[in-house]
Amino acid sequence: xxxxxxxxxxxxxxxxxxxxxxxxxxxxxxxxxxxxxxxxxxxxxxxxxxxxxxxxxxxxxxxxxxxxxxxxxxxxxxxxxxxxxxxxxxxxxxxxxxxxxxxxxxxxxxxxxxxxxxxxxxxxxxxxxxxxxxxxxxxxxxxxxxxxxxxxxxxxxxxxxxxxxxxxxxxxxxxxxxxxxxxxxxxxxxxxxxxxxxxxxxxxxxxxxxxxxxxxxxxxxxxxxxxxxxxxxxxxxxxxxxxxxxxxxxxxxxxxxxxxxxxxxxxxxxxxxxxxxxxxxxxxxxxxxxxxxxxxxxxxxxxxxxxxxxxxxxxxxxxxxxxxxxxxxxxxxxxxxxxxxxxxxxxxxxxxxxxxxxxxxxxxxxxxxxxxxxxxxxxxxxxxxxxxxxxxxxxxxxxxxxxxxxxxxxxxxxxxxxxxxxxxxxxxxxxxxxxxxxxxxxxxxxxxxxxxxxxxxxxxxxxxxxxxxxxxxxxxxxxxxxxxxxxxxxxxxxxxxxxxxxxxxxxxxxxxxxxxxxxxxxxxxxxxxxxxxxxxxxxxxxxxxxxxxxxxxxxxxxxxxxxxxxxxxxx
Ligand code: ADP
Ligand code: MG
Numbered sequence: 278x279x280x281x282x283x284x285x286x287x288x289x290x291x292x293x294x295x296x297x298x299x300x301x302x303x304x305x306x307x308x309x310x311x312x313x314x315x316x317x318x319x320x321x322x323x324x325x326x327x328x329x330x331x332x333x334x335x336x337x338x339x340x341x342x343x344x345x346x347x348x349x350x351x352x353x354x355x356x357x358x359x360x361x362x363x364x365x366x367x368x369x370x371x372x373x374x375x376x377x378x379x380x381x382x383x384x385x386x387x388x389x390x391x392x393x394x395x396x397x398x399x400x401x402x403x404x405x406x407x408x409x410x411x412x413x414x415x416x417x418x419x420x421x422x423x424x425x426x427x428x429x430x431x432x433x434x435x436x437x438x439x440x441x442x443x444x445x446x447x448x449x450x451x452x453x454x455x456x457x458x459x460x461x462x463x464x465x466x467x468x469x470x471x472x473x474x475x476x477x478x479x480x481x482x483x484x485x486x487x488x489x490x491x492x493x494x495x496x497x498x499x500x501x502x503x504x505x506x507x508x509x510x511x512x513x514x515x516x517x518x519x520x521x522x523x524x525x526x527x528x529x530x531x532x533x534x535x536x537x538x539x540x541x542x543x544x545x546x547x548x549x550x551x552x553x554x555x556x557x558x559x560x561x562x563x564x565x566x567x568x569x570x571x572x573x574x575x576x577x578x579x580x581x582x583x584x585x586x587x588x589x590x591x592x593x594x595x596x597x598x599x600x601x602x603x604x605x606x607x608x609x610x611x612x613x614x615x616x617x618x619x620x621x622x623x624x625x626x627x628x629x630x631x632x633x634x635x636x637x638x639x640x641x642x643x644x645x646x647x648x649x650x651x652x653x654x655x656x657x658x659x660x661x662x663x664x665x666x667x668x669x670x671x672x673x674x675x676x677x678x679x680x681x682x683x684x685x686x687x688x689x690x691x692x693x694x695x696x697x698x699x700x701x702x703x704x705x706x707x708x709x710x711x712x713x714x715x716x717x718x719x720x721x722x723x724x725x726x727x728x729x730x731x732x733x734x735x736x737x738x739x740x741x742x743x744x745x746x747x748x749x750x751x752x753x754x755x756x757x758x759x760x761x762x763x764x765x766x767x768x769x770x771x772x773x774x775x776x777x778x779x780x781x782x783x784x785x786x787x788x789x790x791x792x793x794x795x796x797x798x799x800x801x802x803x804x805x806x807x808x809x810x811x812x813x814x815x816x817x818x819x820x821x822x823x824x825x826x827x828x829x830x831x832x833x834x835x836x837x838x839x840x841x842x843x844x845x846x847x848x
Contacts, residue, residue, distance in 0.1 A: 295339075296339070349375050354377060354458045355375065355456070357371060357374045357455045357457065358374075358452050359455070370394055371394055372452065374386050382429060384397075394455075397427070398424065398425070399425065399426070402425045414442070417442045423438070435459070441453065441454055462628060469630040470630050479539075480539060481540065483540045484536070484540030487533040487537045487540065490529070491537075494526050496736075497522065498526035499831075500742060502834050503749070532671075533831075535676065543590075545685065547586050547685065548587075549710050552578075552584060552640050553581060553582055555591050555592060556577060556614055563595075567599070568603065570608070571611070574612065574613040575615075576615040576617075578618060582617065583708040583710075584638035584687075587681070593678075602644035606644050610646055611644070611645045613700075614640075615640075615641040617641070618637070618707060619636070620634075620636050620637075621635060631688060632688055636707040642701050642703075643698065644700075647695070648698055649699060657675050658678075682704075686705065687705040690702040726752055727753075728776065728845055729754075729774050729776075730753070730755070730777075731757070731795065732779075733783065735784055743778070746834045752841075759783055767798050775845055776844060777791075777804045779804065805844060807827070807828040807829070807832070808827070826843075826844055
């Protein structure tokens, strides 16, 4: 219309080509013919020059655009562009997503376009975080959050997302760009790390308390034991009182032992065992623990599943797991025990804090009981954590398990689902050596005892207890509180010395140094060490070195004399 109104006669037109040579558009110029032809031509030439400049600029923009496009399509992070309307307005929202989006969510570009991004979130997504996002977007400020999303297949995953407003050159916000990545694995590892740090801290605390308690308990039960003898002629009631003290002390010692196990300071006496054999030997005991309503499924590996563990402690681990499985199935169900040799891959190790890839001996205990909520699951290894307060739960079962397993170089993997059951897998490093034969049990011998024993113990109460226990049995006792006084005693002692009984942990020194000093004066003297927990002096990572005599605290007079008899046979 314009052209007709002005009676235009000439028209310049230039096609636009894309890089493949296709015509994508045309620019037409209609010079104003009402002016002089010359000026008309000049105008046209200027216009073409401008057009050429625009074309060059267009090509540059085009190249830049293709580079951006390729970069974003190749990016491993998800890029999502949304329209800048309020986030909770229904209707078209997503304008663009890159291919990484489909890899992460399972939804294709075509399916996502036009939808509100909230369709990616589930019922468990934290509403407070969404509100923060919303507030940031409304005020056009960038925000970075972590969010729980659900993919097309229903998998829950965590994303880290940073959203920024996209502004026009004039400053208007027309879109938002979100960059997202899956951080599920990272969060999982962080959680494991937090848990292991927490357990480490609790372990140190528990270990410290248990150590001091052990000394006190040894004194309490030891003196009660002596008292029991002194009160031979007293009334039955009086003797019963002393018995009660002994019972209480022994129950307390049981708790401290479990705490020591948890804090991995328990003395272990490992040897190479076959998990199959241990499970098999325990069968009768396990049957007694279980109800008839519980069906047992035993799957033992066809080949020996060997690990270097303390067999007594391994039995404890199995028993604790089975008892928990039973408790989880009050109405009956299926208990599964399985052994296997498994290879843990680099990938598995990368996803599990503290796991070294390699071959492992696995012991699995599974139940079809009530399972655990994530809140319970997070705390099961804590000492004294129990959900069975009303049913006499102590909360020490699994803390003992984790302590024993970790001290043996293994780890525990827990899988649980509320209403479906729980599976616990215990992994020990696979042992390649042959199975160690079983050593004969302890010896206790009654009889007249003679001989001189040097006792080094810093805890005064214990020192006098041990002195009395030994003297009553007939031994001559030299007692010292530290290495120096022990040496001084020895220097003044002209008679024979038959045995050194020393604490492993002494203030400022250790039992091994004391023993060396004593052996310099009296070569060949046998040494019996005592301790409430493991110390690297004698013990290598909680494993007793070969040929060392070791008496675990707390001990009874029986234990003490039993050991001494082993070393100093009664004539
Ligand atoms: P206790 O058995 O004395 O409660 P544990 O340390 O053995 O202590 O277990 C701690 C808690 O872990 C239990 O109270 C229970 O809530 C949970 N638990 C352990 N094993 C299972 C299991 N197999 N199924 C369900 N919950 C379990
Ligand atoms: Mg238990």
